[in-house]
Amino acid sequence: MSREVIIRPLDAEAFAPFGEVIEARGVPSAMINQGKCARFTDLAALDFADGRAGISVFEGQSYALPLALTMMERHPLGSQAFLPLSDDPFLVIVAPDQEGVPGVPQAFLTMPGQGVNYRRNVWHGVLTPLERAGRFAVIDRIGEGNNLEEYWFEQPWRVLENTG
Amino acid sequence: MSREVIIRPLDAEAFAPFGEVIEARGVPSAMINQGKCARFTDLAALDFADGRAGISVFEGQSYALPLALTMMERHPLGSQAFLPLSDDPFLVIVAPDQEGVPGVPQAFLTMPGQGVNYRRNVWHGVLTPLERAGRFAVIDRIGEGNNLEEYWFEQPWRVLENTG
Numbered sequence: 001m002s003r004e005v006i007i008r009p010l011d012a013e014a015f016a017p018f019g020e021v022i023e024a025r026g027v028p029s030a031m032i033n034q035g036k037c038a039r040f041t042d043l044a045a046l047d048f049a050d051g052r053a054g055i056s057v058f059e060g061q062s063y064a065l066p067l068a069l070t071m072m073e074r075h076p077l078g079s080q081a082f083l084p085l086s087d088d089p090f091l092v093i094v095a096p097d098q099e100g101v102p103g104v105p106q107a108f109l110t111m112p113g114q115g116v117n118y119r120r121n122v123w124h125g126v127l128t129p130l131e132r133a134g135r136f137a138v139i140d141r142i143g144e145g146n147n148l149e150e151y152w153f154e155q156p157w158r159v160l161e162n163t164g
Numbered sequence: 165m166s167r168e169v170i171i172r173p174l175d176a177e178a179f180a181p182f183g184e185v186i187e188a189r190g191v192p193s194a195m196i197n198q199g200k201c202a203r204f205t206d207l208a209a210l211d212f213a214d215g216r217a218g219i220s221v222f223e224g225q226s227y228a229l230p231l232a233l234t235m236m237e238r239h240p241l242g243s244q245a246f247l248p249l250s251d252d253p254f255l256v257i258v259a260p261d262q263e264g265v266p267g268v269p270q271a272f273l274t275m276p277g278q279g280v281n282y283r284r285n286v287w288h289g290v291l292t293p294l295e296r297a298g299r300f301a302v303i304d305r306i307g308e309g310n311n312l313e314e315y316w317f318e319q320p321w322r323v324l325e326n327t328g
Contacts, residue, residue, distance in 0.1 A: 022219055022221060022301060023221060023299075024221045024223040024299055028223075029220075032222075032290075033224065033290040033291065036224060036225040036290070037222050037223065037224040037225065037290065037291050038222070038223045038224075039220060039221075039222055039302075040220055040221040040222075040223070041218065041220045041306070042218040042219070042220055042306050043218075043219055043220060043221060044218070044219040046216070046217060046218065046219070052210070053210060053217040053303075054205065054206040054207075054208070054210065055186055055206070055207055055208040055210070055245055055247075055279075055281070055303055056193075056203060056204055056205045056206055056207060057186060057187060057188045057203075057204040057207060057277075058196075058201050058202070058203055058204075059188040059192075059201065059202045059204070060197065060200060060201040060202075061200040061201065081219055083219075083247050083249060083301040084249060085247060085248060085249070085250075085251075085276070085277050085278075085279065086249075086250060086251045086276065086277075087249075087250045087251060112249070112250065113221075113249050113250075113299045115219075115249065115301060117219070126196075126197040126200070126201065127197060127201050135187075135188055135277045137186060137247040137279060137301065138203075139217075139219060139303060142205070142206050
Protein backbone atom coordinates (compact mmCIF):
# COMPACT_ATOMS: atom_id res chain seq x y z
CA MET A 1 0.00 0.00 0.00
CA SER A 2 1.32 3.43 -0.96
CA ARG A 3 1.89 5.70 2.01
CA GLU A 4 1.21 8.84 -0.05
CA VAL A 5 -1.72 11.22 0.39
CA ILE A 6 -2.41 13.71 -2.40
CA ILE A 7 -3.86 17.04 -1.26
CA ARG A 8 -7.23 18.05 -2.74
CA PRO A 9 -9.11 21.35 -2.56
CA LEU A 10 -11.42 21.45 0.45
CA ASP A 11 -14.99 20.75 -0.56
CA ALA A 12 -18.09 20.43 1.62
CA GLU A 13 -19.27 17.23 -0.04
CA ALA A 14 -15.95 15.41 0.18
CA PHE A 15 -15.52 16.57 3.77
CA ALA A 16 -19.06 15.64 4.87
CA PRO A 17 -18.15 12.27 6.43
CA PHE A 18 -15.84 14.09 8.83
CA GLY A 19 -17.74 17.27 9.65
CA GLU A 20 -18.68 20.57 8.08
CA VAL A 21 -16.93 23.18 5.97
CA ILE A 22 -17.76 26.55 7.55
CA GLU A 23 -18.05 29.07 4.72
CA ALA A 24 -20.33 31.51 2.89
CA ARG A 25 -21.82 29.17 0.31
CA GLY A 26 -25.07 29.04 -1.63
CA VAL A 27 -28.14 31.07 -0.71
CA PRO A 28 -27.79 33.18 2.46
CA SER A 29 -30.08 32.31 5.37
CA ALA A 30 -30.91 36.02 5.62
CA MET A 31 -29.86 39.44 4.36
CA ILE A 32 -29.33 41.75 7.33
CA ASN A 33 -28.07 45.27 8.07
CA GLN A 34 -30.21 46.99 5.44
CA GLY A 35 -29.11 44.50 2.81
CA LYS A 36 -25.39 45.07 3.32
CA CYS A 37 -24.63 41.72 4.96
CA ALA A 38 -25.43 38.12 4.05
CA ARG A 39 -25.89 35.76 6.99
CA PHE A 40 -25.26 32.02 6.61
CA THR A 41 -26.65 30.61 9.83
CA ASP A 42 -25.65 27.67 12.02
CA LEU A 43 -23.16 25.92 9.76
CA ALA A 44 -21.55 23.50 12.21
CA ALA A 45 -22.95 20.69 14.33
CA LEU A 46 -21.53 21.54 17.75
CA ASP A 47 -21.60 18.37 19.81
CA PHE A 48 -20.29 18.15 23.34
CA ALA A 49 -20.71 15.11 25.58
CA ASP A 50 -20.58 17.43 28.58
CA GLY A 51 -19.02 20.75 29.51
CA ARG A 52 -19.84 23.68 27.21
CA ALA A 53 -18.77 25.50 24.06
CA GLY A 54 -15.90 27.97 24.30
CA ILE A 55 -13.92 30.20 21.97
CA SER A 56 -10.14 29.84 22.11
CA VAL A 57 -7.31 31.06 19.90
CA PHE A 58 -4.56 28.79 18.59
CA GLU A 59 -1.32 30.28 17.30
CA GLY A 60 0.42 27.56 15.30
CA GLN A 61 3.80 27.33 13.62
CA SER A 62 3.86 26.47 9.95
CA TYR A 63 4.67 23.15 8.28
CA ALA A 64 6.41 22.48 4.97
CA LEU A 65 5.25 20.20 2.15
CA PRO A 66 5.66 17.36 1.61
CA LEU A 67 4.52 16.70 5.14
CA ALA A 68 5.44 13.60 7.13
CA LEU A 69 2.20 12.71 8.91
CA THR A 70 3.35 10.86 11.99
CA MET A 71 0.35 11.27 14.27
CA MET A 72 -3.38 11.81 14.21
CA GLU A 73 -5.66 12.65 17.11
CA ARG A 74 -9.32 12.73 18.05
CA HIS A 75 -11.50 14.18 20.75
CA PRO A 76 -13.98 11.71 22.26
CA LEU A 77 -15.90 14.36 24.19
CA GLY A 78 -16.54 17.04 21.60
CA SER A 79 -16.51 18.53 18.14
CA GLN A 80 -13.77 21.05 17.30
CA ALA A 81 -14.05 23.91 14.81
CA PHE A 82 -11.11 25.80 13.31
CA LEU A 83 -11.66 29.28 11.89
CA PRO A 84 -8.61 30.95 10.33
CA LEU A 85 -8.09 34.57 11.38
CA SER A 86 -6.36 35.26 8.04
CA ASP A 87 -6.65 34.58 4.33
CA ASP A 88 -3.85 32.02 4.42
CA PRO A 89 -4.61 28.44 3.41
CA PHE A 90 -4.15 25.59 5.87
CA LEU A 91 -4.09 21.85 5.57
CA VAL A 92 -7.00 19.73 6.82
CA ILE A 93 -6.13 16.07 7.31
CA VAL A 94 -8.75 13.55 8.39
CA ALA A 95 -9.14 9.78 8.37
CA PRO A 96 -12.01 7.36 8.82
CA ASP A 97 -11.87 5.21 11.91
CA GLN A 98 -10.81 1.63 11.30
CA GLU A 99 -11.35 -0.51 14.37
CA GLY A 100 -10.18 2.21 16.72
CA VAL A 101 -7.25 3.54 14.70
CA PRO A 102 -7.04 5.95 11.75
CA GLY A 103 -7.64 4.40 8.31
CA VAL A 104 -6.23 5.91 5.11
CA PRO A 105 -5.89 9.68 5.61
CA GLN A 106 -7.37 12.32 3.31
CA ALA A 107 -5.84 15.78 2.95
CA PHE A 108 -7.60 18.99 1.91
CA LEU A 109 -6.32 22.50 1.30
CA THR A 110 -8.56 25.38 2.33
CA MET A 111 -9.38 28.50 0.35
CA PRO A 112 -9.72 31.95 1.95
CA GLY A 113 -12.90 32.15 4.00
CA GLN A 114 -13.10 28.44 4.77
CA GLY A 115 -13.06 26.93 8.23
CA VAL A 116 -13.87 23.38 9.31
CA ASN A 117 -15.67 21.64 12.13
CA TYR A 118 -14.38 18.18 13.03
CA ARG A 119 -17.14 15.95 14.28
CA ARG A 120 -16.63 14.42 17.71
CA ASN A 121 -14.25 11.45 17.63
CA VAL A 122 -13.08 12.07 14.03
CA TRP A 123 -9.39 11.40 13.49
CA HIS A 124 -7.59 14.52 12.31
CA GLY A 125 -4.12 15.99 12.01
CA VAL A 126 -2.84 18.78 14.19
CA LEU A 127 -3.31 22.38 13.14
CA THR A 128 -1.25 22.83 9.98
CA PRO A 129 -0.68 26.31 8.57
CA LEU A 130 1.53 26.08 5.50
CA GLU A 131 2.96 29.37 4.39
CA ARG A 132 3.61 31.02 7.72
CA ALA A 133 2.51 30.82 11.34
CA GLY A 134 -1.23 31.23 11.69
CA ARG A 135 -3.83 32.25 14.23
CA PHE A 136 -7.14 30.43 14.42
CA ALA A 137 -10.25 30.77 16.50
CA VAL A 138 -11.24 27.36 17.83
CA ILE A 139 -14.71 26.48 19.07
CA ASP A 140 -14.49 23.37 21.15
CA ARG A 141 -15.48 21.80 24.44
CA ILE A 142 -14.50 23.46 27.68
CA GLY A 143 -14.64 20.91 30.47
CA GLU A 144 -12.81 18.46 32.68
CA GLY A 145 -11.56 15.01 31.77
CA ASN A 146 -9.32 13.56 29.07
CA ASN A 147 -10.59 14.67 25.68
CA LEU A 148 -7.53 13.72 23.63
CA GLU A 149 -6.59 10.44 21.99
CA GLU A 150 -3.44 10.27 19.87
CA TYR A 151 -2.38 7.62 17.38
CA TRP A 152 1.23 7.44 16.18
CA PHE A 153 1.82 5.66 12.87
CA GLU A 154 4.55 3.03 12.69
CA GLN A 155 5.46 4.54 9.32
CA PRO A 156 4.55 8.14 8.55
CA TRP A 157 2.26 9.06 5.68
CA ARG A 158 3.70 11.43 3.09
CA VAL A 159 1.26 14.27 2.33
CA LEU A 160 1.99 16.16 -0.85
CA GLU A 161 0.59 18.40 -3.55
CA ASN A 162 -0.80 17.07 -6.78
CA THR A 163 1.90 17.90 -9.28
CA GLY A 164 0.48 15.63 -12.01
CA MET B 165 -22.28 68.08 22.47
CA SER B 166 -19.99 67.07 19.64
CA ARG B 167 -21.37 64.28 17.49
CA GLU B 168 -17.91 63.06 16.56
CA VAL B 169 -16.35 59.74 17.57
CA ILE B 170 -12.59 59.32 17.11
CA ILE B 171 -11.46 55.78 16.29
CA ARG B 172 -8.95 54.19 18.69
CA PRO B 173 -6.94 50.97 18.39
CA LEU B 174 -8.85 48.03 19.85
CA ASP B 175 -7.58 47.17 23.29
CA ALA B 176 -8.82 44.55 25.74
CA GLU B 177 -8.88 46.90 28.70
CA ALA B 178 -10.75 49.69 26.95
CA PHE B 179 -13.20 47.18 25.50
CA ALA B 180 -13.80 45.32 28.78
CA PRO B 181 -17.05 47.11 29.72
CA PHE B 182 -18.59 45.82 26.49
CA GLY B 183 -17.16 42.30 26.18
CA GLU B 184 -13.93 40.53 25.30
CA VAL B 185 -11.23 40.96 22.70
CA ILE B 186 -10.56 37.47 21.30
CA GLU B 187 -6.86 37.26 20.49
CA ALA B 188 -3.57 35.50 21.25
CA ARG B 189 -2.33 37.67 24.11
CA GLY B 190 -0.09 37.13 27.10
CA VAL B 191 0.92 33.71 28.36
CA PRO B 192 -0.65 30.75 26.50
CA SER B 193 -2.97 28.50 28.49
CA ALA B 194 -1.03 25.53 27.08
CA MET B 195 1.53 24.56 24.48
CA ILE B 196 0.20 21.71 22.36
CA ASN B 197 1.15 19.70 19.27
CA GLN B 198 4.70 18.93 20.42
CA GLY B 199 5.28 22.56 21.23
CA LYS B 200 4.32 23.86 17.80
CA CYS B 201 1.05 25.51 18.83
CA ALA B 202 0.08 27.91 21.60
CA ARG B 203 -3.45 27.56 22.92
CA PHE B 204 -5.24 30.53 24.53
CA THR B 205 -8.30 28.92 26.07
CA ASP B 206 -11.85 30.13 26.59
CA LEU B 207 -11.49 33.82 25.81
CA ALA B 208 -15.14 34.86 25.52
CA ALA B 209 -18.04 34.75 27.95
CA LEU B 210 -20.71 33.05 25.87
CA ASP B 211 -24.06 33.91 27.42
CA PHE B 212 -27.38 32.78 26.01
CA ALA B 213 -30.72 33.26 27.75
CA ASP B 214 -32.00 30.18 25.97
CA GLY B 215 -31.36 28.34 22.73
CA ARG B 216 -27.76 27.31 22.07
CA ALA B 217 -24.44 28.45 20.58
CA GLY B 218 -24.00 28.21 16.83
CA ILE B 219 -21.36 29.11 14.26
CA SER B 220 -22.51 31.25 11.35
CA VAL B 221 -20.71 33.16 8.62
CA PHE B 222 -21.46 36.80 7.79
CA GLU B 223 -20.35 38.26 4.47
CA GLY B 224 -20.52 42.02 4.80
CA GLN B 225 -20.02 44.88 2.38
CA SER B 226 -17.47 47.52 3.29
CA TYR B 227 -18.02 51.00 4.67
CA ALA B 228 -16.04 54.19 4.06
CA LEU B 229 -14.67 56.63 6.62
CA PRO B 230 -15.79 58.97 7.95
CA LEU B 231 -18.78 56.83 8.80
CA ALA B 232 -22.23 58.20 9.51
CA LEU B 233 -23.44 56.10 12.43
CA THR B 234 -27.19 56.18 12.12
CA MET B 235 -28.19 53.08 14.04
CA MET B 236 -27.01 50.80 16.83
CA GLU B 237 -28.43 47.47 17.85
CA ARG B 238 -28.32 44.98 20.71
CA HIS B 239 -29.31 41.39 21.34
CA PRO B 240 -31.28 40.86 24.55
CA LEU B 241 -31.04 37.07 24.40
CA GLY B 242 -27.37 36.43 23.79
CA SER B 243 -23.74 37.42 23.37
CA GLN B 244 -22.36 37.69 19.84
CA ALA B 245 -18.75 37.07 18.78
CA PHE B 246 -17.19 38.24 15.51
CA LEU B 247 -14.07 36.50 14.21
CA PRO B 248 -12.61 37.90 10.98
CA LEU B 249 -11.69 35.24 8.40
CA SER B 250 -9.00 37.55 7.03
CA ASP B 251 -6.23 39.91 8.11
CA ASP B 252 -8.28 42.98 7.22
CA PRO B 253 -9.16 45.44 9.98
CA PHE B 254 -12.76 46.14 10.88
CA LEU B 255 -14.49 48.76 12.95
CA VAL B 256 -15.97 47.91 16.35
CA ILE B 257 -18.48 50.45 17.62
CA VAL B 258 -20.10 50.11 21.03
CA ALA B 259 -21.98 52.34 23.44
CA PRO B 260 -22.97 52.16 27.11
CA ASP B 261 -26.67 51.90 27.77
CA GLN B 262 -28.29 55.10 28.97
CA GLU B 263 -31.81 54.48 30.20
CA GLY B 264 -32.58 52.04 27.42
CA VAL B 265 -30.88 53.84 24.54
CA PRO B 266 -27.24 54.05 23.42
CA GLY B 267 -25.09 56.62 25.20
CA VAL B 268 -21.98 58.17 23.63
CA PRO B 269 -20.49 55.64 21.17
CA GLN B 270 -16.90 54.46 21.22
CA ALA B 271 -15.13 53.21 18.09
CA PHE B 272 -12.20 50.80 17.88
CA LEU B 273 -10.14 49.55 14.95
CA THR B 274 -8.97 45.94 15.06
CA MET B 275 -5.53 44.60 14.24
CA PRO B 276 -4.96 41.31 12.40
CA GLY B 277 -5.82 38.37 14.64
CA GLN B 278 -8.36 40.23 16.78
CA GLY B 279 -12.00 39.31 17.15
CA VAL B 280 -14.55 40.57 19.64
CA ASN B 281 -17.37 39.19 21.74
CA TYR B 282 -20.21 41.59 22.48
CA ARG B 283 -21.78 40.89 25.84
CA ARG B 284 -25.52 40.24 25.85
CA ASN B 285 -27.53 43.45 25.53
CA VAL B 286 -24.54 45.65 24.67
CA TRP B 287 -25.27 48.33 22.10
CA HIS B 288 -23.08 47.91 19.01
CA GLY B 289 -22.85 48.96 15.41
CA VAL B 290 -23.46 46.62 12.51
CA LEU B 291 -20.61 44.61 11.03
CA THR B 292 -18.26 47.17 9.51
CA PRO B 293 -15.40 46.01 7.28
CA LEU B 294 -13.50 49.03 5.99
CA GLU B 295 -11.18 48.26 3.13
CA ARG B 296 -13.21 45.68 1.26
CA ALA B 297 -16.04 43.23 1.79
CA GLY B 298 -15.26 40.80 4.59
CA ARG B 299 -16.22 37.38 5.83
CA PHE B 300 -16.58 36.72 9.54
CA ALA B 301 -17.40 33.71 11.64
CA VAL B 302 -20.06 34.64 14.17
CA ILE B 303 -20.74 32.72 17.36
CA ASP B 304 -24.15 33.68 18.63
CA ARG B 305 -27.43 32.34 19.88
CA ILE B 306 -29.45 29.98 17.74
CA GLY B 307 -33.05 30.00 18.91
CA GLU B 308 -36.56 31.31 18.46
CA GLY B 309 -37.91 34.70 19.49
CA ASN B 310 -36.96 38.30 18.82
CA ASN B 311 -33.30 38.82 19.67
CA LEU B 312 -32.81 42.17 17.95
CA GLU B 313 -33.39 45.67 19.22
CA GLU B 314 -32.46 48.64 17.01
CA TYR B 315 -32.03 52.27 17.92
CA TRP B 316 -31.97 54.95 15.23
CA PHE B 317 -30.32 58.24 16.16
CA GLU B 318 -32.16 61.46 15.39
CA GLN B 319 -28.80 62.85 14.26
CA PRO B 320 -26.08 60.47 13.09
CA TRP B 321 -22.72 60.29 14.83
CA ARG B 322 -19.69 60.95 12.67
CA VAL B 323 -17.01 58.26 13.18
CA LEU B 324 -13.57 59.20 11.95
CA GLU B 325 -9.87 58.50 12.19
CA ASN B 326 -7.59 60.43 14.47
CA THR B 327 -5.72 62.69 12.11
CA GLY B 328 -4.35 64.92 14.86
